[in-house]
Amino acid sequence: ASPIPKAKPLKNTKEAEFTAEIVNEFVDKAIEVLSKSNVNKKRIAEGKQAANAILLRDASLGLPDVEPIEKKFGIRFCFVTEMPVERGIAKLLKMREIKFESAKKGIERYKELAKIVNKNTRDCDFVYVHIKGPDEPGHAGDPKKKRDILKAIDDGFFSKLKLDDIRICVTCDHATPCVLKAHSSDPVPVIIGKVRNGDNLLFDENIDSNGSLGIFNGNELISKILHADEAIK
Numbered sequence: 001a002s003p004i005p006k007a008k009p010l011k012n013t014k015e016a017e018f019t020a021e022i023v024n025e026f027v028d029k030a031i032e033v034l035s036k037s038n039v040n041k042k043r044i045a046e047g048k049q050a051a052n053a054i055l056l057r058d059a060s061l062g063l064p065d066v067e068p069i070e071k072k073f074g075i076r077f078c079f080v081t082e083m084p085v086e087r088g089i090a091k092l093l094k095m096r097e098i099k100f101e102s103a104k105k106g107i108e109r110y111k112e113l114a115k116i117v118n119k120n121t122r123d124c125d126f127v128y129v130h131i132k133g134p135d136e137p138g139h140a141g142d143p144k145k146k147r148d149i150l151k152a153i154d155d156g157f158f159s160k161l162k163l164d165d166i167r168i169c170v171t172c173d174h175a176t177p178c179v180l181k182a183h184s185s186d187p188v189p190v191i192i193g194k195v196r197n198g199d200n201l202l203f204d205e206n207i208d209s210n211g212s213l214g215i216f217n218g219n220e221l222i223s224k225i226l227h228a229d230e231a232i233k
Contacts (some may be wrong), residue, residue, distance in 0.1 A: 004031075004053055023056055030054040068094035073222065078124035080117060086130045095128065110156025118162045126222075130173075131157070138176030146178060167194050169225045170203065173218075187215050192228045 007023040009016030031053050034040060040050040069077050079090040080098045091097070098120050102112040110131075117127055131153060137145035161168070171190040174183045190213060191203050213224065 004055070027054065027056065063092060066092060070094060073126075073226065075125035075226075076123070077126045077128065078120055079128040079130070080113065081128075081130035083130060083132055090128065096124065098124075098127070107152040107156035110153055111160055114157045114160035118160075121162070121166060126225075134172075135176050138178055139181050141178045141181045143178040163194075165194075167192065167225065167228060169221070171221070190221070192225055194229075 004027055007020040007027075009020045034050070034052055034054075037051075040052070043050050077093070077095040078098050079087075079095045080100050081087050081090065082100070087097070098116060100113060100116050102109050104112055113129070113131075117129060120127060133149040133153060134146050137143070137149060158170075169190065169192045172188045175186040175188055176182065177184055177186070189204065191211075192213070216224070
């Protein structure tokens with residue numbers, strides 16, 4: 001028997017019953033496949049926990065009707081991300097994808113990422129780059145590893161960007177405090193500005209809390225980036 005409670009239709013309709021049936025079928029099939037997985041057999045032999053199920057969440061009735069981001073702001077948007085959720089959102093907004101594949105890890109991988117971003121800044125007015133790295137040690141409650149990953153991103157990615165005449169924004173989509181090992185609703189730091197290669201800047205939550213931007217909603221971010229010079233003046 002499945003250790004996961006069965007999905008039940010919330011409404012007495014054929015559509016709701018069909019959705020619940022499909023969810024239950026998928027969950028049961030996933031448990032069956034994972035129970036025979038060679039990867040799991042290896043993990044168990046190494047004394048590790050097996051991945052024994054897949055949980056579903058955040059189902060939707062369809063794609064939302066949103067205005068293409070280039071139409072809204074009148075400039076060319078590109079994106080680079082390794083995560084499917086961010087890729088899906090970017091594609092929904094009709095951003096242009098910059099393909100990035102690298103077998104390298106750590107700082108060398110971030111250097112490759114910087115190289116491909118530098119290559120595309122002439123063709124794109126706005127390049128969105130999503131880096132997953134620091135989130136995972138946050139969930140693991142490992143502040144030292146989180147620090148090391150942030151340093152690798154700084155040394156491998158940011159230090160290799162060609163920043164002359166480029167306005168840069170550094171922020172995150174949520175906080176993942178190591179003490180919680182989970183996402184939190186804390187405000188996240190944001191820095192926006194023009195930087196020249198070689199400039200030495202310090203950026204952290206303490207400095208950011210006293211900055212000129214104040215606290216604002218996430219849907220205001222792109223406008224603030226595009227009009228940063230006016231805000232500074």
